[in-house]
Amino acid sequence: MTTPAIAANGLHKSYGDKTVLDGIDLTVPEGSVFALLGPNGAGKTTAVKILSTLITADAGELRVAGHDLAATPQAVRAAIGVTGQFSAVDGLITGEENMLLMADLNHLSKKEGRRVTAELLERFDLTEAAKKPASTYSGGMKRRLDIAMTLVGSPRIIFLDEPTTGLDPRSRHNMWQIIRELVTGGVTVFLTTQYLEEADQLADRIAVLNNGRIAAEGTAEQLKRLIPGGHIRLRFSDPHAYRNAAAALADAARDDEALALQLPSDGSQRELRSILDRLDSAGIEADELTVHTPDLDDVFFALTATVPAPSKESVR
Incomplete structure (x- = not known):
């Protein structure tokens, strides 16, 4: 069996008497693309920070890129890239200088x-703006530069923490295409988002985090079937x-x-x-047949209602 890109068992994190991640x-x-959904304060960013070695877990067996997170965090860092909620772009220098700075931090030779830098700026359609201060970039351009900087070290796994927050619809769709291209190239993407359409469009599997626990996990279609309300409608023109x-x-x-x-x-x-x-057995043919299933909005609201989190439902 292939070693998972990320494996977490019993991940637990508390701050004082507040449990953020409950096993x-x-x-x-x-x-693959794995999406972690949840309301504000559910623990999504905390999970990303732990798995990307920025903070430590209180308990749990954690492996990223085949490495034990506690024993060999440096090996994990060499295999991952992180794009956080807030841009890491330095607005006082140019886009190209931001990229070259990342190259230096990754110990690449000047050549x-x-x-x-040139390859990534071209890939992310930033070549024309490369010599301009990053402070002059639009929100979508800054986000593209952010991800380009993350890719300088050729990471096998990328953590994207709400990468399209604040972007207009066109920029968001452009970002989705970038993520799809990364995965086609063999990169694993761990995505947190509050945009349910984003998870529906991109994720191979989705987990819904609520009150520090995984309330449900599966493909988008599998999660939709957990919620009642689906139906088939048949319409006829002949009475x-x-x-x-x-x-x-x-x-x-x-x-x-x-x-x-x-x-x-x-x-x-x-x-x-x-x-x-x-x-067919009755010799009848409908003029129109439509299948209606709950969408991820329905799933999200049902699983993150302000009640104690349900036991985990995993659809395989």
């Missing part, structure tokens, strides 16, 4: 540092076909005015096939 377990496969379908699907809710039937469903292929088989 969480996480496994992130190599070359190699200039080569890597006769509608009546026959209502008889064949006696458990469906009827809308006689719209000639539509609605059945509870988790949106799975198995359940959809079962309904279609029942219609």
Whole structure:
């Protein structure tokens, strides 16, 4: 089996009598995007700080890039990059100078540092602005420069802590494309975000953190099926076909005015096939079929309600 990029078992962190992380377990496969969702104060940034060696855990077995976090933190640091909530860009110097500074911090030779800087500035569409002070950059440009600086050391794992906060929709979508390209190149991305669409678009797996615990974990589609409210809606143009379908699907809710039937469903292929088989057996064909499933907003609000966190639900 491939060694996970990140593995945390029983991660615990408290500040005084306040428990921030209450024994969480996480496994992130190599070359994937893992999103950690949660409301403000849920512990997302604390998890990132611990896994990126910025602060220490109170308890837990933690391995990043195959290295034991407690025993060999320096080896972990050599394998990771971190882009925090707040930009690390120095606005008093140019974009190029910011990059060269990172090259020096990564102990690259001057020749190699200039080569890597030029490549990354071009990759992130910052070449034209390279000689301008970073203070003149837009929010999206600063974020691109931030990630470019993170990549100077060719990290295998990148922690992105709410990387698109404050960006306009176009800049946010540009950032998503950058993240997709990183993963295509074999980089593992650990992402925290409050934008549910962002997790839906990017993440291979999502964990919802609430009250210091993982409330649920799975793919976006799996998490959506945890929440009731999904249904299949069938609409007919022929009243006769509608009546026959209502008889064949006696458990469906009827809308006689719209000639539509609605059945509870988790949106799975198995359940959809079962309904279609029942219609086929009766020789009936619907004019329109739509599958409605709860979205990540529904999942987020259901799992982070102001009640004690539920026991973890993991969908495999």
